[in-house]
Amino acid sequence: RTxxxxxxxxLKEFFGLNHVRHRTGKKARLHFQLVTLVYNASRLATDRIKKMKAEQMSKAA
Incomplete structure (x- = not known):
């Protein structure tokens, strides 16, 4: 849970999910889905970069 x-x-702090103001639930849902897509893509990219760097460091040693 933590x-x-x-x-x-x-997500609330850095992607502005505290202040979502849409008239319809559809727009709010789309906003949330786009934010989570961007968050997951950025986490995937950073994890892959970290893995590549770790592999390079192990090969160099």
Whole structure:
């Protein structure tokens, strides 16, 4: 539960999910889905970069 709450707090703070003001639920849902898509893509990219760097460091040693 704490891991999920940490992600929710991050999304609220850095992606502006605290202040979503749409007249319809459809727009709010789309906004949330786009934010989570961007968040997951950025996490995937950083994890892959970290993995590549770790592999390079192990090969160099």
């Amino acid at each position: 891991a999920v709450e940490r992600v929710n707090a991050y």
